[in-house]
Amino acid sequence: MQAAFQDSVHDSQQCFRHILKAMSEPGTKVTLPSIDVELPIANATLSILLTLVDQSTSLWLDDDVRQRALLDYLDFHVGAVVTRNTQDASFAVVTDIGAIPDLTLFSVGTEEQPHGNCTLIIETSFQGKLSRLTGPGIENDVELALGLPEPLLDQRQALSVLAPCGIDMILVDGNDVIALPRTTQIEVY
Amino acid sequence: MSDPDYNFAYLDEQTKRMIRRSLLKAVAIPGYQVPFGSREMPMPYGWGTGGIQLTASLIGLDDTLKVIDQGSDDTTNAVSIRKFFRRTTGVATTEKTTEATLIQTRHRIPETPLQKGQILIYQVPIPDPLSFLEPRETEARKMHALSEYGIMHTKLYEDIAHYGAILHTYDYPVMVNDRYVMRPSPIPKFDNPKMDNMHALQVFGAGREKRIYAVPPYTKVKSLDFEDHPFEVQRWENSCALCGADNTFLDEIVVDDHGERLFACADSDYCQTRQAEQGGQR
Amino acid sequence: MYVAVKGGEKAIDEAHALLAERRRGEQSLAELTVEQIEQQLSLSVSRVMTEGSCYDPSLAALAIKQAQGDLVEAIFLLRAYRTTLPRLATTEPIDTANMHIKRRISATFKDLPGGQILGPTYDYTHRLLDFKLMVAEQDTSDKGLSAELEILNEQMDSETSEAVIPRVMDLLNQEGLIEKEQPIDDIPVDDITREAIKLPADRDVRLQNLARGDEGFLLALGYATQRGYGHTHPFAGEIRLGDVEVEITPPELGFSICIGEIEVTECEMVNQFKGSKDKPPQFTRGYGLTFGYSERKAMAMALVDRALRAEELGEPVKSAAQDPEFVLMHSDNVEASGFVQHLKLPHYVDFQSELELIRKLRANDSADNKETTE
Numbered sequence: 067m068q069a070a071f072q073d074s075v076h077d078s079q080q081c082f083r084h085i086l087k088a089m090s091e092p093g094t095k096v097t098l099p100s101i102d103v104e105l106p107i108a109n110a111t112l113s114i115l116l117t118l119v120d121q122s123t124s125l126w127l128d129d130d131v132r133q134r135a136l137l138d139y140l141d142f143h144v145g146a147v148v149t150r151n152t153q154d155a156s157f158a159v160v161t162d163i164g165a166i167p168d169l170t171l172f173s174v175g176t177e178e179q180p181h182g183n184c185t186l187i188i189e190t191s192f193q194g195k196l197s198r199l200t201g202p203g204i205e206n207d208v209e210l211a212l213g214l215p216e217p218l219l220d221q222r223q224a225l226s227v228l229a230p231c232g233i234d235m236i237l238v239d240g241n242d243v244i245a246l247p248r249t250t251q252i253e254v255y
Numbered sequence: 256m257s258d259p260d261y262n263f264a265y266l267d268e269q270t271k272r273m274i275r276r277s278l279l280k281a282v283a284i285p286g287y288q289v290p291f292g293s294r295e296m297p298m299p300y301g302w303g304t305g306g307i308q309l310t311a312s313l314i315g316l317d318d319t320l321k322v323i324d325q326g327s328d329d330t331t332n333a334v335s336i337r338k339f340f341r342r343t344t345g346v347a348t349t350e351k352t353t354e355a356t357l358i359q360t361r362h363r364i365p366e367t368p369l370q371k372g373q374i375l376i377y378q379v380p381i382p383d384p385l386s387f388l389e390p391r392e393t394e395a396r397k398m399h400a401l402s403e404y405g406i407m408h409t410k411l412y413e414d415i416a417h418y419g420a421i422l423h424t425y426d427y428p429v430m431v432n433d434r435y436v437m438r439p440s441p442i443p444k445f446d447n448p449k450m451d452n453m454h455a456l457q458v459f460g461a462g463r464e465k466r467i468y469a470v471p472p473y474t475k476v477k478s479l480d481f482e483d484h485p486f487e488v489q490r491w492e493n494s495c496a497l498c499g500a501d502n503t504f505l506d507e508i509v510v511d512d513h514g515e516r517l518f519a520c521a522d523s524d525y526c527q528t529r530q531a532e533q534g535g536q537r
Numbered sequence: 538m539y540v541a542v543k544g545g546e547k548a549i550d551e552a553h554a555l556l557a558e559r560r561r562g563e564q565s566l567a568e569l570t571v572e573q574i575e576q577q578l579s580l581s582v583s584r585v586m587t588e589g590s591c592y593d594p595s596l597a598a599l600a601i602k603q604a605q606g607d608l609v610e611a612i613f614l615l616r617a618y619r620t621t622l623p624r625l626a627t628t629e630p631i632d633t634a635n636m637h638i639k640r641r642i643s644a645t646f647k648d649l650p651g652g653q654i655l656g657p658t659y660d661y662t663h664r665l666l667d668f669k670l671m672v673a674e675q676d677t678s679d680k681g682l683s684a685e686l687e688i689l690n691e692q693m694d695s696e697t698s699e700a701v702i703p704r705v706m707d708l709l710n711q712e713g714l715i716e717k718e719q720p721i722d723d724i725p726v727d728d729i730t731r732e733a734i735k736l737p738a739d740r741d742v743r744l745q746n747l748a749r750g751d752e753g754f755l756l757a758l759g760y761a762t763q764r765g766y767g768h769t770h771p772f773a774g775e776i777r778l779g780d781v782e783v784e785i786t787p788p789e790l791g792f793s794i795c796i797g798e799i800e801v802t803e804c805e806m807v808n809q810f811k812g813s814k815d816k817p818p819q820f821t822r823g824y825g826l827t828f829g830y831s832e833r834k835a836m837a838m839a840l841v842d843r844a845l846r847a848e849e850l851g852e853p854v855k856s857a858a859q860d861p862e863f864v865l866m867h868s869d870n871v872e873a874s875g876f877v878q879h880l881k882l883p884h885y886v887d888f889q890s891e892l893e894l895i896r897k898l899r900a901n902d903s904a905d906n907k908e909t910t911e
Contacts, residue, residue: 075263078272118275178396
């Protein structure tokens with residue numbers, strides 16, 4: 067079995083603080099420390115899973131990465147309950163952004179319990195068209211490339227009528243992470 | 256060095272993960288109270304177990320921790336909590352607001368404006384602003400779900416009708432991001448304006464009531480009021496007897512049996528910093 | 538032939554023998570002395586004296602020993618003893634302003650005349666089991682108090698026994714911000730240990746009842762008021778612990794003489810009050826007093842005392858803690874424990890009657906059903 071965090075207590079604490087910063091300051095890019103493993107998911111995706119996921123959370127993986135090596139690794143280091151049903155997932159990993167399921171297939175929470183939604187970890191590359199982000203956590207606005215396809219952005223926008231329900235996204239590019247909580251407004255130029 | 260008999264920051268890693276997940280949800284839904292599996296802590300409920308659990312889940316070796324109660328670093332409970340984290344983490348502590356990365360507080364927001372990257376951790380006794388009007392959680396949750404805050408506005412307006420003013424002087428309800436009415440914890444309403452568009456992240460922990468909520472940086476926080484009765488903060492006729500500040504929250508200290516009073520900044524670091532600066536000028 | 542169960546007397550004797558054996562525990566271990574309980578379980582002693590309404594630490598310790606540490610049972614034992622005592626005199630009201638202070642804190646002022654005196658408190662201990670206490674200290678005889686602690690004790694003795702520490706309430710009183718409490722000398726104070734409680738009850742009766750009331754019950758009610766079921770906006774104005782003199786005025790002397798000192802805990806809550814038709818806005822009070830060191834009880838009592846004043850102050854009465862009849866009739870743990878546990882006594886005559894009734898009703902029921910289905 068390949069190794070995980072060198073120091074699980076302090077490495078996961080560090081990762082968490084980076085993720086928290088990303089989530090509370092949407093559009094701010096944070097870089098997670100790298101882990102030396104050979105797996106079909108990005109380094110930051112792995113760090114996020116090691117930091118946040120355990121026996122009490124259910125995890126959905128896209129077909130690209132639902133392979134024995136990764137499943138065994140997650141079973142050993144994370145103890146995650148892997149599900150094939152998007153609706154059950156508290157976390158979902160999307161490595162093939164072209165094949166991402168419709169967002170409405172994931173849980174958005176309920177009016178009384180809007181925190182029951184799924185958090186999507188989406189691998190992409192922070193390139194392409196610039197987006198302008200506004201909302202809580204952002205002073206005025208911030209402009210950057212997210213690398214998200216337009217249909218996905220449209221689906222996300224369509225969910226905004228359900229607020230405070232919604233989907234929170236953590237975008238990953240290698241070791242870099244940008245978070246988009248449901249409250250962030252995105253305009254593409 | 257931290258105490259080898261306990262895990263770093265006392266809590267076990269699984270508990271920290273649970274709290275961290277809840278905290279991310281709280282940040283994603285500003286002002287919404289996220290239920291969490293609050294643990295028994297080695298301090299009693301009411302002493303800040305919610306804040307302590309948040310701090311324990313946040314803190315790392317690079318952090319510098321400040322703990323205040325009533326604005327002061329030297330109040331007994333602040334001393335006790337600081338000592339707890341020194342013992343269980345070995346992390347550096349400070350009294351300087353500007354040096355701290357994490358500030359755990361009970362009942363105050365520091366006078367020194369907080370900066371981006373700092374995290375303010377509030378200890379919360381009762382998280383739901385509706386609980387004095389509707390103590391049943393099941394009912395209150397429905398009202399939050401529907402953003403149905405009529406009873407809150409009615410109550411505040413009744414205060415105005417009967418007494419000419421809203422009678423909340425502390426724990427004054429706020430509207431967060433135009434969506435959730437939130438209790439700011441029992442800070443004096445003097446501190447409410449500091450919450451609006453604060454540069455720092457604000458997180459709130461209620462241990463006994465098992466709720467976490469948060470306000471991300473640069474988020475609108477509006478104290479509830481009415482057009483004809485705008486929100487106002489307390490003002491003093493006195494200035495601080497120690498540093499001369501005339502724009503801070505003042506403690507009233509009884510100095511003798513005849514009821515002679517002295518007024519001094521509640522925020523001990525702010526006051527001492529000002530005194531030091533004045534000493535330097537002389 | 539079946540023979541009905543008899544021999545209750547023998548069974549009871551056997552039960553008592555078993556109880557004595559269980560109380561004693563493992564014979565090879567030293568037996569607890571009453572003095573040890575009095576000294577080392579002093580907070581239990583305080584509670585038993587308070588709810589037992591009898592200030593006698595050694596009798597309270599005896600009751601705890603006899604009850605195997607069951608405090609409600611010990612309170613019962615002390616009450617049962619107390620009721621046999623003659624009443625020789627009535628004391629003057631104790632003067633807590635003249636207390637020899639061991640602890641005194643105020644949550645409403647950062648500092649005040651007399652200072653904050655933390656005293657012996659668990660408040661800021663970290664609740665980590667102290668495994669050093671698993672083993673008895675080897676030799677305590679020559680160790681005594683640490684030098685540091687002795688100096689502290691001496692300082693406390695010299696500072697506090699001479700100086701009178703003013704009460705926070707009196708300081709607030711000077712500004713007229715808090716309601717005044719006038720002694721009413723001409724109205725006799727009721728005594729709930731001699732007469733049944735008459736409803737509606739005045740505050741003298743309510744306070745007596747709360748002082749004897751079960752700590753857990755008052756704690757839960759006081760807690761409920763904090764969570765919105767009868768909220769009173771409380772601040773702990775002052776909590777003080779210490780010794781006060783007890784005085785009586787023998788008629789033949791015409792002046793009061795001190796007959797001894799007792800330790801008491803006093804709590805004065807300051808509560809917001811918005812004013813009403815008859816009263817201006819001001820702070821109001823809730824009051825708690827216990828024997829010995831019983832801070833939790835004194836605070837809970839003060840919360841409930843204030844909540845029970847809702848009607849007097851023109852506040853809406855909506856919650857259990859504001860309803861004097863509900864509180865006063867259910868606060869006494871000797872009464873409550875007796876009635877709850879009496880369900881263990883035989884009830885078979887009544888139950889037999891119920892059996893008959895239910896059988897009859899079911900028979901009627903099924904007859905009716907048959908008719909309707911036919």
